[in-house]
Amino acid sequence: MRSVITGIIASPGIKIGKAYIYRGNNIIIPKYTIDEALIEEEVLRYQAATEKTKRDILDIQEQISKTLSKDMVDIFSSHLMVLDDPIVTEKILTRIRGERRNAEWVINDISLELIKGLGSIEDVYLRERIIDISDINKRLINNLQKTSTESLKDLKEEVIVFATDLTPSDTAIMNKRYVLAFVTDTGGRTSHTAIMARALEIPAIVGSINGTSIVMDGDTVIVDGIHGKVIIDPGADEITEYTTYQEDLVQLEAELAKLTHLPSTTIDNEVIHIYGNIEIPEEMDLLRQHGAQGIGLFRSEFLFLDKALPDEERQFQAYRKVLEYFKPMPVTIRTLDVGGDKIYAYNKQSRERNPFLGCRAIRFSLENESLFRTQLRALLRASEYGNAKLMFPMISTIEEIIKARSIVHETMDDLRREKIPFNREIPIGIMIEVPSAAINADKLTHYADFFSVGTNDLVQYTIAVDRISEKIAYLYNPLNLAVLRLLKSVVEVANSSGTPISICGEMAGEPKYTMLLLGLGFRNFSMGTAFMYQIKRMVRSVKISECEALVDELMQLETTIDIEARLISYLGNKFPMMIF
Numbered sequence: 001m002r003s004v005i006t007g008i009i010a011s012p013g014i015k016i017g018k019a020y021i022y023r024g025n026n027i028i029i030p031k032y033t034i035d036e037a038l039i040e041e042e043v044l045r046y047q048a049a050t051e052k053t054k055r056d057i058l059d060i061q062e063q064i065s066k067t068l069s070k071d072m073v074d075i076f077s078s079h080l081m082v083l084d085d086p087i088v089t090e091k092i093l094t095r096i097r098g099e100r101r102n103a104e105w106v107i108n109d110i111s112l113e114l115i116k117g118l119g120s121i122e123d124v125y126l127r128e129r130i131i132d133i134s135d136i137n138k139r140l141i142n143n144l145q146k147t148s149t150e151s152l153k154d155l156k157e158e159v160i161v162f163a164t165d166l167t168p169s170d171t172a173i174m175n176k177r178y179v180l181a182f183v184t185d186t187g188g189r190t191s192h193t194a195i196m197a198r199a200l201e202i203p204a205i206v207g208s209i210n211g212t213s214i215v216m217d218g219d220t221v222i223v224d225g226i227h228g229k230v231i232i233d234p235g236a237d238e239i240t241e242y243t244t245y246q247e248d249l250v251q252l253e254a255e256l257a258k259l260t261h262l263p264s265t266t267i268d269n270e271v272i273h274i275y276g277n278i279e280i281p282e283e284m285d286l287l288r289q290h291g292a293q294g295i296g297l298f299r300s301e302f303l304f305l306d307k308a309l310p311d312e313e314r315q316f317q318a319y320r321k322v323l324e325y326f327k328p329m330p331v332t333i334r335t336l337d338v339g340g341d342k343i344y345a346y347n348k349q350s351r352e353r354n355p356f357l358g359c360r361a362i363r364f365s366l367e368n369e370s371l372f373r374t375q376l377r378a379l380l381r382a383s384e385y386g387n388a389k390l391m392f393p394m395i396s397t398i399e400e401i402i403k404a405r406s407i408v409h410e411t412m413d414d415l416r417r418e419k420i421p422f423n424r425e426i427p428i429g430i431m432i433e434v435p436s437a438a439i440n441a442d443k444l445t446h447y448a449d450f451f452s453v454g455t456n457d458l459v460q461y462t463i464a465v466d467r468i469s470e471k472i473a474y475l476y477n478p479l480n481l482a483v484l485r486l487l488k489s490v491v492e493v494a495n496s497s498g499t500p501i502s503i504c505g506e507m508a509g510e511p512k513y514t515m516l517l518l519g520l521g522f523r524n525f526s527m528g529t530a531f532m533y534q535i536k537r538m539v540r541s542v543k544i545s546e547c548e549a550l551v552d553e554l555m556q557l558e559t560t561i562d563i564e565a566r567l568i569s570y571l572g573n574k575f576p577m578m579i580f
């Protein structure tokens, strides 16, 4: 029966294929008592399995180090550390000997204990570690039983993989040739699975909640990684429609790719800049291929995914890599934005009742000053290697920007004293993503060298609607008149004070909003690659005057429904070949 599930787009694209439910984590654990005389043999069996598991992990690391980032390789280093942990080892040996239990049962029991402990923690980062523990558990037990359970490496035909979640090793070893797309019940934008999907360019939907319980092996499914939905058992018409859509997209992509090196200039000669958003450095190539004119938003959260905090050198190397790659184009590096739905290694406030309203982003950095200073040092040092801009997330008061800037200046003084080179003129800007910042934008121009509007959060905070809640998703709409009014006034303030302004929320990367944003006065857009070509084509086929007239008309309306309906009908007439 036809059903539709929705989720978070971890990696864009459309695929149609047969569902394959990956149950890799479900293994059968025997439980038996060991003869007194055979206990040391059981210990040896456990030790041999541990050694074999370590060798397997080293093999995987070697395999993925050629294609994936160091972060991915590091995930497996943490698995090796667990296998070598003397406390864990001692606990396993004591229980095998003391309870005369078989090794797989003891290992599984200890893993379950750990998982149970982690599961009750609200901290998203720690909860993600459950996947690591079950990954190690599965490998060890496989090696003890010398059976190889189901593996994504053994796929023989093209499938769309459904799983509760995928462990780092599942994604690292899977046969990419046969994985058309994947859909996981859990995970957010910054989960391992999402990061891997983007790095491997496999369309993926994460956080589908109950995907695996709705779909059945062999069902025909459409993964729509453009609108964030999965259609199970679609009708023949829908398959035809999506097949055409998919073919159109491929053709359009090839056609539009020709625009890469053409300027993004409107018919009436207004120059528009299109920059890229990146979450992991692996996305750099793709962005450049798509013609990004630099990076408008380099989220630095990816560096903080691991248990251990990244040191100055590691951060420096990561920022430098991106800066050198895009030089002389600009790269706007945003300081850490932890909290909310973000994964992070270090957040003492993880039990906050309202994490989106809590100690997030710049608030966290100002609370954890030494961590902030380390990031600033790394970033300033890297500024010597390209055209860097520094940006603070979630500024909500004037005091915050004053304080953050003073810490930057102190860090600059330190570097000067240590004779470490850096760009002394580095522009320091802020995200405008909280209504208070939008309303006080005129005052903030005194302290910020540039603005970048983050509509993902601005919409959430303006309408008071959790940006990741399914339940109230109908309220989350950037076309709410209040959002449009804020955007309009921020652009006006920025322009009248000569403060450069760009927009980097998801709204900037959706063709549906391009004319609207141009009409509101935005000239600098920062986005992922998904619709970069289409947006460039739209820019090249409109006049600013018509965009302004459209905005005037839309802003006369009152309800979001009316605004949306008018916008869609306008775009439908103007771009009949596009789907909005």
Ligand code: PEP
Binding pocket: 297, 299, 337, 433, 453, 454, 455, 456, 457, 458, 504, 505, 506
């Ligand atoms: C935003 O809020 O629009 C934004 C770009 O930041 P993030 O999505 O990382 O919160």
Ligand code: MG
Binding pocket: 393, 433, 454, 456, 457
């Ligand atoms: Mg934000």
